[in-house]
Amino acid sequence: MGVPGHITTVPGLSRSQQLHKIGNGVVPQQAYAAYRLILLELIFENRLVLAA
Numbered sequence: 001m002g003v004p005g006h007i008t009t010v011p012g013l014s015r016s017q018q019l020h021k022i023g024n025g026v027v028p029q030q031a032y033a034a035y036r037l038i039l040l041e042l043i044f045e046n047r048l049v050l051a052a
Contacts, residue, residue, distance in 0.1 A: 010018050042048035 010021070013021070039048065043050070
């Protein structure tokens with residue numbers, strides 16, 4: 001999910017609590033992929049011109 005293994009092991013927290021705390025760990029990778037695809041589509045459709 002994009003979170004290092006040692007981060008998911010927190011002494012004193014149940015497995016359920018640990019998963020709750022890291023639940024959104026994948027969001028940055030998904031956002032990057034989505035924005036990249038949108039930008040590529042705009043560039044290839046010539047609706048977005050990048051400055052040289």
